[in-house]
Amino acid sequence: xxxxTILSVxxxxxxxxxxxxxxxxxxxxxxxxxxxxxxxIAGESGSGKSVFTKSFIGMLDSNGTIKGGEIIFExxxxxxxxxxxxxxxxxxxxxxxxxxxxxxxxNPLKRIGEQIREVIIEHKVVPKExxxxxxxxxxxxxxxxxxxxxxxxxxHQFSGGMRQRVVIAIAVACQxxxxxxxxxxxxxxxxxxxxxxxxxxxxxxxxxxTVIYITHDLGVVAExxxxxxxxxxxxxxxxxxxxxxxFDPRHPYTWxxxxxxxxxxxxxxxxxAIEGVPPxxxxxxxxxxxxxxxxxxxxxxxxxxxxYFPVSETHKxxxxxxxxxxxxxxxxxxxxxxxxxxxxxxxxxAV
Amino acid sequence: xxRIEREPILKVEDxxxxxxxxxxxxxxxxxxxxxxxxxxxxxLVGESGSGKTTIGRAIVRLNQIQTxxxxxxxxxxxxxxxxTLHSKVVRKVQMIFQDPMASLNxxxxxxxxxxxxxxxxxxxxxxxxxxxxxxHALLDVGLLPEFASRFPHEFSGGQRQRIGIARxxxxxxxxxxxxxxxxxxxxxxxxxxxxxxxxxxxxRGLSYLFIAHDLSVVRFISDRIAVIYAGKIVELADAExxxxxxxxxxxxxxxSAAPVPDPRLAKSKVVTIYDPTQHDYSKEKPTFSEIExxxxxxxxxxxxxxxxxxx
Ligand SMILES: Nc1ncnc2c1ncn2[C@@H]1O[C@H](COP(=O)(O)OP(=O)(O)OP(=O)(O)O)[C@@H](O)[C@H]1O
Ligand SMILES: [Mg+2]
Numbered sequence: 001x002x003x004x005t006i007l008s009v010x011x012x013x014x015x016x017x018x019x020x021x022x023x024x025x026x027x028x029x030x031x032x033x034x035x036x037x038x039x040x041i042a043g044e045s046g047s048g049k050s051v052f053t054k055s056f057i058g059m060l061d062s063n064g065t066i067k068g069g070e071i072i073f074e075x076x077x078x079x080x081x082x083x084x085x086x087x088x089x090x091x092x093x094x095x096x097x098x099x100x101x102x103x104x105x106x107n108p109l110k111r112i113g114e115q116i117r118e119v120i121i122e123h124k125v126v127p128k129e130x131x132x133x134x135x136x137x138x139x140x141x142x143x144x145x146x147x148x149x150x151x152x153x154x155x156h157q158f159s160g161g162m163r164q165r166v167v168i169a170i171a172v173a174c175q176x177x178x179x180x181x182x183x184x185x186x187x188x189x190x191x192x193x194x195x196x197x198x199x200x201x202x203x204x205x206x207x208x209x210t211v212i213y214i215t216h217d218l219g220v221v222a223e224x225x226x227x228x229x230x231x232x233x234x235x236x237x238x239x240x241x242x243x244x245x246x247f248d249p250r251h252p253y254t255w256x257x258x259x260x261x262x263x264x265x266x267x268x269x270x271x272x273a274i275e276g277v278p279p280x281x282x283x284x285x286x287x288x289x290x291x292x293x294x295x296x297x298x299x300x301x302x303x304x305x306x307x308y309f310p311v312s313e314t315h316k317x318x319x320x321x322x323x324x325x326x327x328x329x330x331x332x333x334x335x336x337x338x339x340x341x342x343x344x345x346x347x348x349x350a351v
Numbered sequence: 352x353x354r355i356e357r358e359p360i361l362k363v364e365d366x367x368x369x370x371x372x373x374x375x376x377x378x379x380x381x382x383x384x385x386x387x388x389x390x391x392x393x394x395l396v397g398e399s400g401s402g403k404t405t406i407g408r409a410i411v412r413l414n415q416i417q418t419x420x421x422x423x424x425x426x427x428x429x430x431x432x433x434x435t436l437h438s439k440v441v442r443k444v445q446m447i448f449q450d451p452m453a454s455l456n457x458x459x460x461x462x463x464x465x466x467x468x469x470x471x472x473x474x475x476x477x478x479x480x481x482x483x484x485x486x487h488a489l490l491d492v493g494l495l496p497e498f499a500s501r502f503p504h505e506f507s508g509g510q511r512q513r514i515g516i517a518r519x520x521x522x523x524x525x526x527x528x529x530x531x532x533x534x535x536x537x538x539x540x541x542x543x544x545x546x547x548x549x550x551x552x553x554x555r556g557l558s559y560l561f562i563a564h565d566l567s568v569v570r571f572i573s574d575r576i577a578v579i580y581a582g583k584i585v586e587l588a589d590a591e592x593x594x595x596x597x598x599x600x601x602x603x604x605x606x607s608a609a610p611v612p613d614p615r616l617a618k619s620k621v622v623t624i625y626d627p628t629q630h631d632y633s634k635e636k637p638t639f640s641e642i643e644x645x646x647x648x649x650x651x652x653x654x655x656x657x658x659x660x661x662x
Contacts, residue, residue, distance in 0.1 A: 044537040045508070160399075189398040189564060194608040194622050216538055219567065219610025222617040242614035260542040262571035263612055267591075268549070271571065273542035277507050338613070 006035040006177060006210050007056065007095075012069035012079075014051060014060065014234075023281045025051045027234040028069065033178070038204060038211040040221040040242075042257070043231030046278055049214045052231070053180050055079075057095050058087035093123055096171035100183040102163035105170065106155045113139070113151030116170050123174045134173075142169040142199060161192035165199065172203055179203070180212045185220065197223055218261060222246060227314070230254050233279050233289035240315030247339040249331065250309075250317040252296045259334045272334065288320065296321065296329050359386040360526055360558045361410065365419035366429070367582075368405050379405045381582035382418065384639070387526075387558055392548075394561040394569045394590075396605065397579035403562045406579075407528040410560065411446045412437070423526065442472055445519035447512075449531035454515055455503040462499035465489070465518045474522070488517040492547060509540030516547060530562045545572055566609040570594055575645075578602045581627070584639065588646040598648045598658040601625045630654070 014026035025048045033039060041049050054060055056071060058081060071078040073090070081087055091097075099105060107115060116135045120126060126134045132151075139147035142165040155163055164184055171179055181200060185193035197220065204211050213224045221228055221242070228245040230238045230253065238251040249255055258264065259272035276293040279285055288294070291301035300306075300320050309322030320326055330336075368380040380402040387393040395403045408414040410421060412428065421429040428440050445468075448454035455464055462485050468474075475481045486496045492513040503511055512532060519527055529548065533541040545568065551557045563569050569576060573590040578601065586599040597603045604625035611617045630637070635651040642648050648658050 044539055190566060190610075191398065191604060191608040191622075191625075194610075194620075198622075217610060218538070219612045219617070222612050222614045223610055223620065225614070246612070246614050257538060258612070260539050261612055262541075262545065262565075262567045265542075265571050267571060270546050270549075271542040273546060274539035341613070 004035040005032045006073070007033040008070075008072040009033075010070050010072070012052070012055065012071065013067040014048075014055060015065055015067045016061070017063045017065075018282075021282055024067075025234050025281055026055070027285070029234070029236055030069075031229065031236060031239075033210060033212070034227075035177075035210055036208055037226045038201075038213055038224050039227045039229060040213045040215065040225035041229045041231060042214075042216060042218060042221050044216065044257075044278060046281075047231040048234040049231055050182055053097070053182065053212055053214065056178070056180065057091040057097055058084075059091070059097070092119070092171075092176070093174050094176055095178040095180065096174070096176040097180040097182060098164070098167050098171050098184045100186050102160065102167045103155065105167045106163060108155050111152045111154060112158070112166055113153075116166070116173055119170055119173050125174055138169045138173060139166070142166070142172075142203075143195070144169075159192075161188055161196065164188065164196055168196075168199060168203070172207060172209075175207060176209060178210045178212065180214070182214045183216070184213075186215070186217075193220070200224065218246075218257065219263070230257065233285065234281065235289065235318065237290070237319070238315075238317040240311065240317075244312065244315040248311070248315070249335060250311055250315075250322055251290075251319045252294045252321065253290045254317075255331050255335055256293075258338060259332055264334045264338060272332070288318075298326060358389050359422075360389045360391075360424060361387040361560075362422040363387075363406070363410070363419070364422065366406070366409060366416045366421060367418040368402070368409055368414050369417050378582050380409070380416075383579070383582070383584055384419070385577055385584065385587060387560060388574075389558055390552065390556045391574045392552060392559045392561050392572050394563065394573040394576045395579055396564065396566065396569055396576060398605075399564070401579045402582040403579060404530055407446065407530050407560060407562055410528055411444050412440060413446075438472055442468070442474065442522050443524050444526045444528065445522055445524040446528040446530065447515050447519050447532045450535050455511060457503055459502075460499070461489075461501050461503065461514055464503065464514060465499075465521055468518065468522045472522075484521055488521040491520055491551075492517045493543070507540070508536050509543055512536060512540075512544055513547065516544070520551065524557070526558050526560070528560045528562070531564070532561075533568065534563065534565065541568070548572065566606065578605065583649065584647075585649040586647065592646055596646075596662060598642065598646075598661060599650070600629065601627075 009029060009031045011028045011030055012026055013028055016023045016025060029052060043049055066079045113135050116138060117131045120131045120134055121128055136147045136151060144150055144162060144165055185196050215221060225242045228242050229236045232253050238245060238254050249258060256274045260274060262271060265271040274293055279289050287303050288301040288306055291297045298320050306318050306320045308316040308318050310316045321329055363383060363385050365382050365384050366380060367382055370377045370379055383406060397403055405414055409416050416429050420427050426436060465485050465488055466481050469481060485499055489496050489498060494513055533544050561572055570590055576590050576593050577584045577587040580601045586602045597606050603623050607622045611620060632651060637649055637651045639647055639649050640655055642655060642659055643662055
């Protein structure tokens with residue numbers, strides 16, 4: 001199956017200006033997004049997941065600028081866009097985004113149905129007379145019971161999970177090619193979370209869209225992702241299929257993330273914790289950004305930034321450990337146990 | 352649970368908390384009972400709004416209860432109590448909150464934040480003792496004593512949560528209500544905080560009421576777990592047993608929805624549905640019954656019979 005690239009990012013660099021000082025949240029990221037896939041982006045808070053993806057729809061905060069690189073979509077370089085008019089052809093229409101807090105995307109004073117209808121009319125999805133009918137259809141497609149009677153409700157009359165469904169309905173109203181979900185379920189209960197994940201999967205299948213799913217929950221990653229990108233300090237440090245990243249991770253940061261999951265911890269024992277804090281992005285980073293927190297760090301990690309080393313055709317990691325000259329280091333025990341699935345405690349499942 | 356002496360430190364007996372919402376009365380907590388043993392981590396899980404935090408707040412006397420009573424170290428601590436007992440509860444029962452940022456006074460320096468409880472209860476002899484105890488509390492939670500003169504916003508999320516824990520520990524509590532203490536934290540930092548809570552349990556015999564919605568965390572940290580739905584406990588068991596043999600349909604629903612960090616298993620996950628109208632309690636009233644040693648479920652006779660067959 002040949003993979004068709006729908007969006008291609010090359011050496012993207014983003015800077016923020018904060019009271020005269022510059023901060024570099026995105027440090028040369030390249031990424032090919034494949035048509036129809038679900039790519040999960042995981043990494044700790046501040047690693048740049050939101051900033052990175054917001055740049056695809058021209059929604060960087062006003063103090064942010066793209067310093068280098070390109071974002072190619074439909075033959076155009078989005079980083080060259082100057083006018084809001086150009087973005088309106090992309091944002092919401094071809095690339096849509098769903099955020100953690102549904103209220104950031106909803107107007108509290110407007111009826112739910114009207115909010116969706118406006119989007120549909122603005123983008124001329126269907127003739128005006130059919131717009132209301134289409135809204136009701138959309139609402140029931142995202143699992144709002146009694147869609148017709150709930151059309152005139154206000155956002156506050158909906159629960160958190162229902163609001164997120166409405167936001168998803170708005171996002172997919174124009175049948176976008178790419179749907180970016182930025183922590184859409186972090187604020188929700190587990191049962192609601194699993195329903196929203198199911199909904200995103202269903203939409204992805206039915207509309208055949210490409211999904212970028214941002215989350216810090218590796219359990220959610222395992223559930224949604226075809227491919228996984230692990231971000232650290234403004235870079236993608238490892239990327240591969242979900243199976244490759246979970247069962248054969250190569251970057252010590254990925255090891256650390258997986259090791260710290262309570263699912264893999266031994267009851268009553270110590271849970272693996274990553275020491276230290278992420279690097280200061282105001283300072284120029286020398287070498288591998290993870291080195292100061294990496295118990296497997298080599299001397300070279302403090303001197304030179306590692307390139308990507310391929311592990312397979314679909315899997316690569318940015319760590320000197322993969323250099324043929326590096327000493328052989330085996331991953332921590334937990335990683336082997338994940339693969340062999342013997343973290344299963346009796347028949348209780350892997351929760 | 353093997354090493355734990357089964358001596359309750361806290362007894363929650365048939366408590367209810369009602370809130371008036373306009374004309375409606377909301378039964379946030381509806382006749383809930385459980386014991387927490389000395390040196391135990393007892394967790395409450397359930398969806399948001401199910402009453403978890405309200406129970407925690409009732410224990411630390413921030414919410415009034417309308418029925419039942421709460422007993423701590425053999426003394427009734429709910430309702431009207433003496434001043435001395437109240438101040439004992441304020442010292443011995445501490446609460447750690449979800450949002451480390453919101454729960455810390457932004458304008459106060461760390462040393463004041465940590466020592467505030469001591470100062471209010473005048474539990475120290477002189478400035479020297481106060482400084483010493485702040486110093487040790489910071490070391491206890493793995494922070495540098497130099498941090499005492501800094502402000503909260505100069506810390507990372509994990510560090511702020513540790514300040515919150517230091518602030519509770521300095522009171523030398525016997526019991527801690529930890530309400531979603533790690534939900535706002537990153538995976539990597541969560542581990543630090545969980546390890547810390549476990550360390551104090553081991554070293555000082557602290558007991559916890561732990562409130563969380565992340566089931567993997569709850570399974571890791573708890574000795575026993577109570578599942579709460581709409582203000583009622585529907586199931587209670589040893590942590591491992593609950594995950595092995597969930598009986599109540601709501602528990603099944605909750606456990607089946609939890610994310611599984613394994614791409615092979617996760618993609619074949621089946622989530623069971625819970626429909627609360629499935630229970631017909633019009634003729635036969637439900638009870639909270641011990642179905643096997645230490646394992647309690649809420650149901651009527653017919654349901655309980657069905658559950659025992661599943662064991
Ligand atoms: N408008 C801004 N001005 C200055 N710095 C910013 C701005 N927006 C984000 N940043 C910084 O950029 C970095 C990346 O932030 P980003 O929001 O992308 O992280 P994230 O990976 O999405 O984190 P989280 O998991 O917490 O959502 C962080 O250091 C953040 O503080
Ligand atoms: Mg973000």
